[in-house]
Amino acid sequence: MRTSILFAIVALSSACSSEPAALEIKKSINMENFPGLESLGANIGEVKLDYDLDGTDGSLVHFSSCEDVRSIEQSSIREEQFPLLSMLRLNCEALELYTQAKNSSVTYLPKKLSSEFIQSLPTEVTPNLGGEKTHTTGNSISQAYRSFTAKELEPTVIQAELDDLTINFTELARGDFDSDGREDILLRLDWANRVSFGKGYELKLISSREQDSRLIKTP
Amino acid sequence: MPLKPAIRHAVARKLEEYEGRHNHLYLDTVGEVTVGIGHLIPDRHAIVSVQMYVTQNGQPTTPATTAQKQAEYDHISKQKRNYRAGWYKKFCTLQMRDSDINVQRDHHIANFYAELTSLYSRVNGYRIYFDQMPDEVQMALFDMVFNLGATRLKSQFIKFNAAVKSQDWMRASQECNRPQVSTSRNSYVKQLLQAAHRNSIPAQP
Numbered sequence: 031m032r033t034s035i036l037f038a039i040v041a042l043s044s045a046c047s048s049e050p051a052a053l054e055i056k057k058s059i060n061m062e063n064f065p066g067l068e069s070l071g072a073n074i075g076e077v078k079l080d081y082d083l084d085g086t087d088g089s090l091v092h093f094s095s096c097e098d099v100r101s102i103e104q105s106s107i108r109e110e111q112f113p114l115l116s117m118l119r120l121n122c123e124a125l126e127l128y129t130q131a132k133n134s135s136v137t138y139l140p141k142k143l144s145s146e147f148i149q150s151l152p153t154e155v156t157p158n159l160g161g162e163k164t165h166t167t168g169n170s171i172s173q174a175y176r177s178f179t180a181k182e183l184e185p186t187v188i189q190a191e192l193d194d195l196t197i198n199f200t201e202l203a204r205g206d207f208d209s210d211g212r213e214d215i216l217l218r219l220d221w222a223n224r225v226s227f228g229k230g231y232e233l234k235l236i237s238s239r240e241q242d243s244r245l246i247k248t249p
Numbered sequence: 250m251p252l253k254p255a256i257r258h259a260v261a262r263k264l265e266e267y268e269g270r271h272n273h274l275y276l277d278t279v280g281e282v283t284v285g286i287g288h289l290i291p292d293r294h295a296i297v298s299v300q301m302y303v304t305q306n307g308q309p310t311t312p313a314t315t316a317q318k319q320a321e322y323d324h325i326s327k328q329k330r331n332y333r334a335g336w337y338k339k340f341c342t343l344q345m346r347d348s349d350i351n352v353q354r355d356h357h358i359a360n361f362y363a364e365l366t367s368l369y370s371r372v373n374g375y376r377i378y379f380d381q382m383p384d385e386v387q388m389a390l391f392d393m394v395f396n397l398g399a400t401r402l403k404s405q406f407i408k409f410n411a412a413v414k415s416q417d418w419m420r421a422s423q424e425c426n427r428p429q430v431s432t433s434r435n436s437y438v439k440q441l442l443q444a445a446h447r448n449s450i451p452a453q454p
Contacts, residue, residue: 065331083333104431110269111333112431113278159397160427161405189279194398196279198330220331222279226398227268227287229278230429 055134055213057205060186063218064121064202066093074126083115084108096122117220117231124202124216124233131205134213138238139204143188145180148199155199155234156192157221197221207235214238250380252362253387260391261354267395267434270350272309273341274325275334282326283334285350288357296322300349309344317343358391364399365390375414383448385441386418389425392438396430418446 061067066081077096085091086108093099099118107115140147149172156171171192172178180190186201198220207214215236222229268287277283282290290296296318302309303317313321321343328340369379369390379387390413393402403410412420422442426435 065329082336084335105433108269109266109431109434112434113429114331114333117278117331158428159401159405160429161401161409162407164405183280194400196281198279220278222277222281223396223398223401224289224291225400226394226396227264228396228398228429231278 053135055137055204057128057131057133057203059128059203060201063186063200064125065117067121067125070125070129073129074122077122077125077129079118081118083111083118093118096125113230117218120218120231120233121202124218127207127216127235128203128205131203131207131214132209134204134206135211137213139213139215139236143182143186143199143201145182145188145190148180148188148190149178151236155217155219155236157195157197157219157230157232159228191224194223194225195221196224202233208237210237212238252358252380253384256384256387256391257355257358259388260395261358263388263392263437264354264358264395269334271334271338272344272347272350273338274321274343275337276325276328276330276332278331280326280330282322285345286354286357288353290322293319293322293326299345299353301343301345304342304344309346313343361391361394361399365394368399368403369413376416382413383418383445385445385448386413386421389421389438389441389445392434392441393425393427396427416449418442418449422446 059070061070066079068078068080069076071077074096079093079095079098081093082090083093085106087106091102091107093102099115099122102115104112104115149170151171153169153171153174171190175192177193178190180188183189183198188199190197190199200218200220202216202218204213204215206212207216217234217236219232219234221231265286270286271284274282274284274290277287277289282296284290284299284301288299290299297315299318301313301318301321303311303313321341325337325340328337365387366379369375369382371378379390382390390402393406393409397405406424409421409424412418412424419442422439425438425442
């Protein structure tokens with residue numbers, strides 16, 4: 031499965047400092063936001079997992095490494111757990127990006143996720159449910175959604191209600207993921223539709239590169 | 250007009266395949282307490298109306314009290330998120346009966362059916378009503394609405410609905426893709442619409 035990771039250059043919100051700090055900023059990871067992650071390593075091959083899904087044959091399918099996740103056939107996992115399999119794949123992708131990331135030398139990002147920061151993100155940092163786009167590219171979430179409420183679920187998770195969607199904006203890691211010296215955030219969007227059975231996960235890379243600019247680049 | 254029993258049976262089977270069937274509480278993708286066939290319990294007050302039972306030897310016996318249900322709700326809502334539904338069973342003491350799960354499921358299907366018949370009607374510019382559409386199309390639309398809800402199905406799948414409006418089932422099959430569902434689920438809906446297209450072509454003499 032090809033994962034779409036959004037590279038978004040976000041404008042500084044009031045939550046961000048106006049002057050970036052110029053120093054070495056160590057990359058960091060929130061291991062508690064990776065269900066089943068036992069330990070990291072120097073590379074993706076050394077990551078240890080302890081996670082189970084239900085197989086279509088009635089047995090438990092155990093994942094102890096990202097190689098296990100990569101090699102599993104979608105058809106061997108029960109359909110109801112397809113979203114969780116997607117999450118595992120995204121987590122492994124995020125872990126690989128993290129092990130390859132560098133420390134940053136400058137940041138334009140807030141130290142902590144906040145409701146204000148989430149509202150300032152472009153609408154591309156919302157789940158893609160298919161069909162035709164209903165928002166103008168470049169608009170912020172606060173511009174696009176009239177009804178926006180958010181609360182801090184945990185220090186690294188902001189839960190937002192956007193129309194019929196509940197989205198947990200989950201900070202997975204920080205670091206320089208695109209080798210430009212500036213700090214980026216890897217966010218996983220865990221979402222569910224309140225009026226239907228829709229649900230899923232997406233991975234977004236938030237990259238703040240310039241003060242007061244708002245450009246979107248998708249690889 | 251009531252939904253045809255064969256269609257109701259088929260969509261109930263698919264809904265169970267997509268959501269699973271769990272007689273105990275568990276957490277969904279965002280940490281909301283859920284039970285049965287993907288039935289969301291939005292808060293601890295809503296669990297009062299859910300039929301749950303105290304178990305003995307793994308079997309539901311006496312109806313749980315409001316206090317027992319709310320205590321179970323509070324306990325499950327504090328667990329870690331993003332695990333398979335079965336993982337939460339070890340934290341549960343209460344169960345639903347299969348017959349009550351079926352009632353919940355049928356209630357959801359009836360609500361979605363009402364939304365589909367309201368959306369796909371002549372009032373909204375469709376040439377035929379939902380009930381007049383081929384069985385395969387009705388099943389495909391159920392699959393779409395299960396996943397998207399009626400509002401998003403109407404407002405975001407504009408090209409798809411234009412194809413439905415003109416009863417161009419082949420074009421609808423090309424516009425029904427949802428990036429968030431599995432390949433097999435997308436294929437299932439695509440094939441239903443393609444079958445409706447084939448069936449709509451008059452047989453050559």
